[in-house]
Amino acid sequence: EPEVTQTPSHQVTQMGQEVILRCVPISNHLYFYWYRQILGQKVEFLVSFYNNEISEKSEIFDDQFSVERPDGSNFTLKIRSTKLEDSAMYFCASSEDRAQGQPQHFGDGTRLSIL
Amino acid sequence: SQKIEQNSEALNIQEGKTATLTCNYTNYSPAYLQWYRQDPGRGPVFLLLIRENEKEKRKERLKVTFDTTLKQSLFHITASQPADSATYLCALARNAGNMLTFGGGTRLMVKP
Numbered sequence: 736e737p738e739v740t741q742t743p744s745h746q747v748t749q750m751g752q753e754v755i756l757r758c759v760p761i762s763n764h765l766y767f768y769w770y771r772q773i774l775g776q777k778v779e780f781l782v783s784f785y786n787n788e789i790s791e792k793s794e795i796f797d798d799q800f801s802v803e804r805p806d807g808s809n810f811t812l813k814i815r816s817t818k819l820e821d822s823a824m825y826f827c828a829s830s831e832d833r834a835q836g837q838p839q840h841f842g843d844g845t846r847l848s849i850l
Numbered sequence: 851s852q853k854i855e856q857n858s859e860a861l862n863i864q865e866g867k868t869a870t871l872t873c874n875y876t877n878y879s880p881a882y883l884q885w886y887r888q889d890p891g892r893g894p895v896f897l898l899l900i901r902e903n904e905k906e907k908r909k910e911r912l913k914v915t916f917d918t919t920l921k922q923s924l925f926h927i928t929a930s931q932p933a934d935s936a937t938y939l940c941a942l943a944r945n946a947g948n949m950l951t952f953g954g955g956t957r958l959m960v961k962p
Contacts, residue, residue: 739893766948778894778939778952791949826893830948836882836901837948841893 737761739842741827747848748817756812756845758827767810768828768839769802771795778826784810785833814847822849852877856940856953863930864961871925871956873940878951880942883916883923888937888955897938898925930960 740759748754760767769781783790784802801813810829814821824844830837857872873883882901886894900907900916900923907914913926927934937957941950 768948770950777954778941778950780949780951783949793949828893833948835943835948836884836899838884838896838899839894839948839950840896841886843891843893 737840739827739829739840741825741842741845743845744843745846745848747850750819750849751816753813753815754817754847756814756825756827756847758810758812758842759808760810760827760829761840762808764829764831764840766790766830766833766837767802767804768830769812770826770828770841771823772826772844773823781812790833817847817849819849822847852951854878854940854942854951854953856938856956858956859954860957860959862959862961865930865932867930869927869930869934869958869960871938871940871958873923873925873953875921875942878921878942878944880944882943883914884941884943884950885912885914885923885925886939886941886952888939894939894952927958930958932960932962934958935960 742757767784772778782792782796826844828839828841830839853876855874884899885897888894898914900914911928915924937955939955940953
């Protein structure tokens with residue numbers, strides 16, 4: 736079965752540095768998402784992306800964050816000037832299209848640790 | 851403010867019994883509700899979707915109900931197995947798009 740793949744599985748970064756988290760969504764999917772899960776807390780929506788632009792974003796997704804689809808297969812989340820509180824599991828997800836209620840297929844996440 | 855609550859952080863049941871998990875929400879008018887399974891260290895896996903105009907959905911041993919008056923969804927696993935042990939998440943979406951808001955999850959342990 737097709738999968739969403741995320742790299743790296745674990746990223747350790749010094750506070751203040753920039754990180755790029757990478758995702759390869761399922762190949763025929765058109766709608767992409769990033770979520771995060773701080774340890775022991777709920778999965779939280781960050782942003783959705785469709786047709787090369789942001790579709791929705793949450794309050795968490797401020798100017799520190801950006802997303803990009805640099806080519807036909809990758810979908811990236813960039814976090815500038817990382818803070819300790821950015822430490823979390825970051826999940827990428829994709830769905831076939833933007834029709835309401837489409838199942839979202841999640842990757843296994845990147846664990847981001849900010850030191 | 852909007853709240854999504856799932857009953858108890860953990861639910862322990864005996865193999866073969868029916869597990870019933872609850873998702874309650876307030877100050878929210880979801881267009882649909884989804885249930886996901888999450889295993890430790892893994893991403894959520896989609897299980898079932900139910901829309902606001904549907905009362906019940908089934909898939910194999912799984913059943914979901916949705917009561918928009920009570921603002922509640924129930925998720926049932928019949929003939930539970932140890933392999934069903936995982937955290938189960940409910941997630942709601944409003945009419946405007948596919949942004950999911952997740953509950954905190956219920957950790958289910960099925961004992962042999």
